[in-house]
Amino acid sequence: MAYSDKVVDHFQHPRNVGSFGTSTDVAKRTDVGVGIVGAPECGDVMQLHIKVNEQGVIEDAKFKCFGCGSAIASSSLATEWLKGKSVDEALTIKNTQIVEELSLPPVKIHCSVLAEDSIRAAIADYRKKNGMAADSATHAATH
């Protein structure tokens, strides 16, 4: 299967690879939301770290991914899109937008779903750490 140029580019030059600390470190940080989705036996695990400032804006995002080329590209793209978005805006990112941007073939749609899931998981973690309901809008966005 031939991948689109964008997938190949993200694969060869992944954006924002990394983390904001070890799993133990980030578990303690209230400004960091952690999302880990997938499973090794399924062949893909995505880890997303988001750093949220006091205004509820995602200042920085880092990913790590065990998975195929399109899984890596989907998570790399997600970090690009997340930076500078408020937590609520981030929740509007849909897997179909990732599919479109990367021209993913149907067999790779689950990679984009995983990326969307990792965003949701990271935000839920951030909210939980800060005593907010996981699925409601943040305070900043209710204005």
Added chain:
Amino acid sequence: MALKLPIYFDHAATTRCDPRVVEAMLPYFSEKFGNSSSRNHKFGWESEDGVELAREQSAALIGANPKEIIFTSGATESNNLAIKGAAEIYAKAPAGQTGRGHIISAIHEHKAVLDPCKRLQREGFEVTFLAPGTDGVITADMVAAAIRPDTILVSIMWANNEIGVINEIPQIGKLCHDKEIVFHTDATQWVGKMPTDVERDHIDLLSWSGHKIYGPKGVGALFVRRRKPRIRLEAIIDGGGHERGMRSGTLNVTGIVGFGKACELCQHEMEHERERVVKFRRKLETELSRRIEVTQVNGHAEKRLPHVTNISFGFVEGESLMMGVKDIACSSGSACTSASLEPSYVLKGLGVGDELAHSSLRLSLGRWTTEEEVDFAIEQIVAAVEHLRLMSPLFDLHKEGVDISKIQWQAH
């Protein structure tokens, strides 16, 4: 000499047709175009001569009599003819009934053996699929333990296509002969690479294919033993009664001529070739294991084909690894590279965890592989694994000392 990229390390999938084979085939397209069954003119005779020479060359490669060679369209057809053809003849009860007889095969056989066996299961035969140990080897003891009074057929591949592991074929053959059970082996990956003697090794039925041995695609052969014991088969393709009535259809003369030439070349060059590629395979395995931590060569350490290696690199996924080694044409057991989105059933059959099955590469070497290519591949694989591990959350957890198998993953 500059390296020509990409390099081809997928010889277990198919091989380049040897130019000497092509040369032998060329006259049989437009000059010697006769139907080898035309008994009354020169055109027919010269085609028949070509086919009969190929029959001798093929038989010589496996220590058979030329009369014991049936030409087919490839190993898939040979396997189908052997398994379904023998089951039909040696059945204990007529079609439409259950209890028609017992067949023994193994879970990590090629689909061209598994699927005919499964069809026979639906048609009233019972099939035992043996599971190998973690080394991937099917032993004579495993077969002996599965034999029943109603066992009619055993089909065990000589060497596995994904991991290159060699089964105890001569011993299984001997066992089957002692028990008067028909013995078939899919020798697609073995013949042409390793010395074969159907007499010494007690084989009744043996399948192989042209395109794995530097011959053309679309042609293969089935060895059918003629004496001690004489094996009978029910044809699956009926028609003009070609190939002793076992495989009707005008012979693919051009392909068969190429197949024969390919067999002859293998016979002459096998020993030298084996020594060369086994050295390269060992270098690949040793260097990659030395330079990359958490690397596992899958299958038995010694009982393996000279030219095939299957290696799992922990914490990286196979399809992305293949993207990373873009200048090396090879295969992976990763789900993402298969149509079914399931990781390799062969590696799973060995008890290699799903995670390591996703992380595997199969590298298979061949007649034109050079040491320069091997060195290049080592460097590119090392670089790709490093690139991917920098991105791998699993590698981080490993470095933190977390046991990944103990984590509760939320599978999607």
